[in-house]
Amino acid sequence: MKKSRNYKGGSWRALWLVAMLFPIYLFGQDASGDPAKGKDLFKANCAACHKLEGKLVGPPLGGVTEKKSAEWLHKWIKNSQALIAAGDKDAIAIFEEYNKVPMLAYESILSDEDINNVLAYVADPAKADAAAAPAKADAAAAPAAPAAGDATAGAAPAATGDAAATTTAPVKETSNKSLAIVLFSASVLLLALLVFFVVKANREVKKLAKENNNEEYLKQSKYYPLWNVFVKNKIITACLIAILFFSSTYFAYGYLMQVGIDQGYQPIQEIHYSHKIHAGDNQIDCKFCHSAARTSKTAGIPSLNVCMNCHKNIEEYTGPVTDQYTKEFYDGEIKKLYDAVGWDAENAQYTGVQKPVKWTRIHNLPDHVYFNHSQHVTVAGVACQQCHGDVQTMEVVEQHAPLTMGWCINCHRTTNVNDANPYYEKIHEQLAKKYGKEKLTIAELGGLECGKCHY
Secondary structure, X not given: OOOOOHHHHHHHHHHHHHHHHHHHHHHOHHHHOOHHHHHHHHHHHOOOOOOXXXXXXXXXXXXHXXXXXXXXXXXXXXXXXXXXXXXXXXHHHHHHHOOOOOOOOOOOOOOHHHHHHHHHHHHOHXXXXXXXXXXXXXXXXXXXXXXXXXXXXXXXXXXXXXXXXXXXXXXXHHHHHHHHHHHHHHHHHHHHHXXXXXXXXXXXXXXXXXXXOOHHHHHHOOXXXXXXXXXXXXXXXXXXXXHHXXXXXXXXXXXXXXXXXXXXXXXXXOOOOOHHHHHHHOOOOHHXXXXXXXXXXXXXXXXHHHHHHHHOOOOOOOOOOOOOOOHHXXXXXXXXXXXXXXXXXXXXXXXOOOOOOOOOOOOOOOOOEOOOHHHHHHHOOOXXXXXXXXXXXXXXXXXXXXXXXXXXXXXXXXXEOOOOOHHHHHHHHHHHHHHOOOOOEOHHHHHOOHHHHEO
């Protein structure tokens, strides 16, 4: 069969078309993503180190899809170190420019679709805001929706923690109230009995005086001496002693139960650190700074070098301010940080002159109490907010919980064992069968044994 004269030309035109479309494919992969979903993914995974505009720990991501191909961005996001090891010049240049801080590999965290969504958001953030506008309008139209939304979204980092807190806190409060009601009721009852017996005894004495024609006594004193009532009536004396005992017990109990309880304690630190800005606005995970909480007994106070991972590039505050906490205030605190670590912001280098920072500990436990952070955070999966409160809303952190023995015990009585942990799988199965339950509490697993929390 004879080929058409235009066949060769048609082939070249097809190849030319493919060559023209290929860059569009590479650079435009992110356009297929969902900017609204990308915004949420950006806040959850990227916001701690990147901003859309301006440097942070890493480079700004606004307009990055115009500078780099989607294929290259996918490789970089999935495993930047692998790209550097392969000798990619752009990857090496970025790594060296940003103080050789390695980027977390998201190969097992984000799918290709997730990455496309993030790229779609950084390419055009306005689309994400436009997509979110109808949802906000719907939420405003339905009064019940914000309550549910706030309960889940506003406290997302503490989903399990808040749930447990709502079950434990009322138990303690109810317990204290019940004891107070019992003691107060007993005191009131005994006081009423005392008044009754005093009045009755006074009437009886008057009656006896009249019957014995003791007119002289009645003339001298209209009323029978009160102390004689107690001397001659053992029942009244016993009631008075009981009243004094219960009243003194009540007040002594109330005083002693407050010893060592610093709930609401909110000290002023040498350098102001806003958890609201870091954990709330910037959504930095608690364990990014308190990394020791995953593997050790204590959460630890992060070194100032951890702060400098970000603040080498963040010299001033650009977020929302209040009358009390102004931009000048936050900028001054950043300068205090620089002075403490000996950082010369103008020359971008350390001077070697450092000043120790005297941090004030907020959450203190007695020396005889053993509390292991890793056991609760890693093994049990307890959210930080369960014990420390909604720190993402605190400008100045305070002691949220009473941290008493009763508070801990109530938590162990109401919190189920994390049976997804293989360590507890066998014992959980055996005890669940024994007690005829699907879920066991920490107490049922032996969490109330004295030696678990006391040396």
